[in-house]
Amino acid sequence: MVKINGESSELAGVNLLDYLNSSGYNPKLIAVEINLExxxxxxxxxxxxxxxxxxxxxxFVGGG
Amino acid sequence: MIPSKEEMEKSFAARHGAALQKKFSAACVAICGLGGLGSNIALSLARAGIGKLILIDYDRVDVTNLHRQQYKACQVGMFKTDALRENLLEIAPYLEYETHTVMITEDNILSLLENADIVCEAFDKAEAKAMLVNFVLEHYADKYLIAASGMAGIGSANMITTRKITDKFYLCGDGVSDVEKSNGLFSARVTVCAAHEALTVLRILAGEE
Structure with a gap:
């Protein structure tokens, strides 16, 4: 099981970039940490x- | 006659204790962006007696900034760094304010933030927030980093939280309210988010985090 933002799913073996693209994340607007790194x-x-x-x-969303 | 340095230090200690005052005055905090978030964070931290603030922004005070930011009408047109330092010196005259009137880029980040114990991200553009956060986490993992995302609109302030993402990385805001998809920015709500960032600084220094 892989826990993403608190939710566990069967995602072992999945490529991070593929996951980000299929989930609609814009790589320019995010930060990703895996196991605290x-x-x-x-x-x-x-x-x-x-x-x-x-x-x-x-x-990240705009405003500030 | 303004209070002397000794009188101010005594007053800080009277308000939050000598032990905390020692920690606060030894700290150096960098504030990246001096807008609605950054100028309010700076005010809070100066009032708390944080020894040194590194204030970074390339922009000038605009009339539309007066709506949320800690500047005065007579300061429209001034560089935010100069105007904010002026205001902070009137409030907490004996602290150290290091200003940089520059746009933060990957070329100057390392030197600008080198001496900071804690970095507060206070930009307005999502892409800049992501850039700064990624850079600090990658190259300055030993520093504390506090960022903000989601404070636009007039939704309830109860939606704004502080989340500890990893050991030294905190995220304040509601996480979703984007300035481009909302009915604007409101001083009170942005200030709540700024206060979350400032309070997280104080809690880190106090050993509460």
Whole structure:
């Protein structure tokens, strides 16, 4: 199981960039941490979710 | 006659205790963006006696800023860095204010934020927020980072929260209210979000986080 923003799903083996695209995230407006470590944008396409991963995807909106 | 430095330090200690005052005055906080969020964060932290604030913004005060931001009508046209420093010196004259009238880019981020213990993201554009957060998390993982997302509109202030995302990264706001998809920005609601950021700074320094 992979936990994304608190919710667990069967996503082990899924590519991060594929997941972001299919979920409608704009890579320019987010920050992704896996197991408390930031994933650099350059690494999105080469990152695969592993069983037990805890993922936080922060989506930024404008205003301030 | 304004209060002396000793009188002000005594007053800080009277309000929140000498132990916390020592921690607050030893701290250095960078505020990236001096708009609705940043100018309000700066006011809160200066009033709390944070020893050094690094204030970064390239822009000038516009009449539309007076709606939410801690500037005066007579300051329209001034650089925000200069105007805010002026205002902060009138409120907390003995703290250190380091200003940079520049746009933060990947080329200058490292040097601008080098001496900060805590970084407050206070931009208005979503893309800039993401850029800063990614950069700090990647290159300054040892610093505390507080960012904000979602404070537009006139929805309830109860929707605005502070979430600890990872060990040293906090996110304030409601997470969804985008300025481009709402009926505008309101001072009171933006100030709630700014207060969340400022309070998170104080809580980190106080060892409460």
């Amino acid at each position: 930031i994933v650099p944008k350059s690494a999105y396409s080469g990152t695969i979710f592993k069983d037990g991963d805890t993922v936080e995807i922060v989506n």
